[in-house]
Amino acid sequence: MPKNAADPEEFGVLQSKRNATRYQILAQIAERQPAVNQQEIADAIGITAQAVSDYLQDLVEHEYVNKHGRGRYEVTKEGVDWLISQTDELRHFIEHISEDVIGQVEVETAIATTAINEGENVSLTMQEGVLRAMSGGTGSATAVAVTSAEAGQDVGITNFDGVVDYDLGSVTIVSIPRVRNGGSSAVDSNRIAEMAEIHDLIAVGGVEAIAVAAAANLEPDIRFGSASAVQEAAAKGLDTLLLCSTDLLSAHTDKLREQNLSYEVVDVADT
Missing domain, CATH: 3.40.1010.10 (Tetrapyrrole methylase, N-terminal domain)
Structure with missing residues (x-):
């Protein structure tokens, strides 16, 4: 079993800065192996060559990387498995942000037909191919303004409800x-x-x-x-x-x- 194999997995790349750096270096080694230039890795991820050397030693000790001589490294099966597990964590986090966070605060742009204050409920219509917003949330489609605007200006809107009623061209x-x-x-x-x-x-x-x-x-x-x-x-x-x-x-x-x-x-x- 790899030495201290559980240590790198105690915290994911999103919770541990050390693991985030370890993840980047391991990915760089996998991309460049077997000939690994420590300075190139340092430049790629924005740390010093000495720091890369320290991380390489740590990865070798954890048996996530094998060293085959000066400047020659190879990611082990355990290293690949750890990369995959951390990548899955990142993927799930991105999906959460995209679907559950950004999706809820999606901002569209409309043209204000009346003066609108930030935080105000607005009604939406489609006129001349352009989404329009007016003060008051009484229409068939409504939203909340995230910016203020005078009539004729662009206004940011979110929290959509209902369907904009218009005929297709x-x-x-x-x-x-x-x-x-x-x-x-x-x-x-x-x-x-x-x-x-x-x-x-x-x-x-x-x-x-x-x-x-x-x-x-x-x-x-x-x-x-x-x-x-x-x-x-x-x-x-x-x-x-x-x-x-x-x-x-x-x-x-x-x-x-x-x-x-x-x-x-x-x-x-x-x-």
Whole structure:
């Protein structure tokens, strides 16, 4: 049985600074073995080379590390088992912090529609694709403000309750032929301009689509990363007109289907 094998396990790496350093050094040895440069380990974890030497001697005495000559070390099975046990402890602690602590104090950002004081209950709505908060906790979705804000400013909110009530947006997709099949000249730009008036956003995908927007005197709201951007806009309640070249069409529709978002593909050929 390893000498004093129980000693390193008396306190975990979260309770003992010595064990935390021992854990880091043992992990460094496992990564670098068999040729171990003590100065490199010291630099990596922020202690002196002499301290590394002292810890190495301790690890050898506990039979967590075997020494095979000057500068040559190897982690033993007992050392590996201890590393695993301490890593499991760290993993469980991180899960606890992530799920039980951070999850309870998650902070989102909204735009204040009224003056809001820190600690005040607020009601939440979704307007123009942006989460809004107003003073008073009487809405279908409520939260608690963690910062103060004037109307129009951003405000931090947490302790959410209820569901923000709003309708998902829809996407109208105009498939634009590739240039060899007519490109922008095959599309009725007047019809495109009319359709743009009843949508919240204009998005383009592909050079042919940019040309169509220009012909209709439209300035696109979304030009880059349009597949993901259009999906997010619809998820936040915005109706989007998407001008999309035929070769990019499936990339956009696949994104929308992933989130069960409504879309239609329309024909506006210039006849």
